[in-house]
Amino acid sequence: MSLSLVESPKPKQRILVVAPGRGCYNKDELGYLNRYHADKKDFIENIDEYRHLHKQPSIASLDAEAKYSFKLHTPGENASALIYACSMSDFMDIDREQYEIVAVTGNSMGWYIALALAGALDEDGAISVINTMGSMMADGLIGGQLIYPEMDELWRLDSAKTQLLDTVIAEVNNEEGCALFTSIYLGGYRVLAGNEAGLKRAETLLPSIDDKYPMRLYNHGAFHSPLLGQVSERGKAALAAELFHKPTIPMIDGEGRIWTQYSTDTQKLHDYTLGHQVLAPYDFTKAIAVGVKEFAPDKVLVLGPGNTLGGPVAQALIAMQGFGWQSKTDFTQAQENEPKLLAMGQEVQRALAKGE
Known part of the structure; x- marks a missing residue:
């Protein structure tokens, strides 16, 4: 009698997912949604329905502009929703057969995106929070x-x-x-x-x-x-605590605090997001260190658009000797052999993240 050998499934790689903040949708990223996410029309249309109600240009039209414009693409009321759409769409493309997402974090505005990635904000809540906070200085920048x-x-x-x-x-x-x-x-x-x-x-x-x-x-x-005291107060008044839910994936905030599905107090999450997070320094370096030390990912994945956050993530890892890296030399050599840091704004690494 012969025994057939059944190959056991390959274990998933554990990844920490990082959402970018403002300033990552630049000239080279124009057309990002159409280039990579033409299949996400329902998601994009939902965002644009919300923006239409608020008499704002659609992110589809912003992404489809013939030329990149500082005046059009960089103001918070446009950049925030555009970056959120790109990042969330990238997140949807991660190959879940190959990767287990063990935690999420983000830089600055990326915290709002992280809330959406983790399910602490549903689809309607996410665009409400991101668009509202991104539009707070539409009538004039504060500082x-x-x-x-x-x-x-x-x-x-x-x-x-x-x-x-x-x-x-x-x-x-x-x-x-x-x-x-x-x-x-x-x-x-x-x-x-x-x-x-x-x-x-x-x-x-x-x-x-x-x-x-x-x-x-x-x-x-x-x-x-x-x-930004006034922005914080206006945000709290405009965005109810009921928009926030317990996350389904652990989140790491700008103080290095971990919010889990078991311990999250949604009122405290609302208060932090629209209070301390707006008014106090955001320690992105600490968030990355906590993510790597507490969740031991095999890789760190940075969502697009672009890859302006790739360097700071690598530097944060070097600061805490993540993956054994102690300098830029260690990082570049490791990336050539087997990348531990994947950026979906880079074609080769994007393919790895999608399992292609």
């Missing part, structure tokens, strides 16, 4: 943001740059009429938020690097700072 490196050439945190940034923040805030705060800890970068006087003063105090930094972030308000 602004700039970004500055906090790392050396090998993507390791540089304590001298950290001290410089902290000193500049303190010095600027000691000057009359100036306000400056840490907004986001972004891997090897620090994002600062402030009023116009504070940002201008910081630009004079921070040494120029590569004729590029300090870099102002176009059409960005003073996110994650006390300057």
Whole structure:
């Protein structure tokens, strides 16, 4: 009697999924929805029905524009919904036969997207929260943001740059009429938020690097700072706690806190999302570290559009020696052999994420 050998199924790879924030839908991403997600018409139409009711241009038409326009594509009321649609659509394309999604997180506005990925916001709730918060400064920006490196050439945190940034923040805030705060800890970068006087003063105090930094972030308000008190209050008034649900996938927020399907208090989730998350620094670096330490993923996957978040994720991993990486050299060598960091904004890695 012969025994037939049945091949056991290959175990799924565990992945931490990361949602991007503002500033990732740029010239090269124009047409992203049509290029990759023409099959998601119902999802996109649902978003555009909501936007039609609010007399806003459809994301389908924004994505289909012949030319990329800073004036049209970067304001929060358009960029937020467009980025959410791209990211959520990418999430739908992840091959669930090959990958087990063990947790989700996001950078800045990516926290709202993470809520949607995890089911803490349903489809209608997600576009309501994302569009409402993204439209809060449609009548005029409150403050602004700039970004500055906090790392050396090998993507390791540089304590001298950290001290410089902290000193500049303190010095600027000691000057009359100036306000400056840490907004986001972004891997090897620090994002600062402030009023116009504070940002201008910081630009004079921070040494120029590569004729590029300090870099102002176009059409960005003073996110994650006390300057957005009014935005937080308006958000709480406009968005009911009933929109929020217990997640079906664990979520890691901008303080490194884990929200699970077992422990989440939806009122506290509402309060954090529209309160502390709006007003206090967003520690994206810590969120990545917690995700890797607590959930031990085999890979980290960054959703599109684009791949502006790939570098900061790698830098955050290097900072905590994730996957054994201690420098940019370790990261690039590892990526050539067997990628541990997948970005759906890159064609080859996108195919890996989709199981193609």
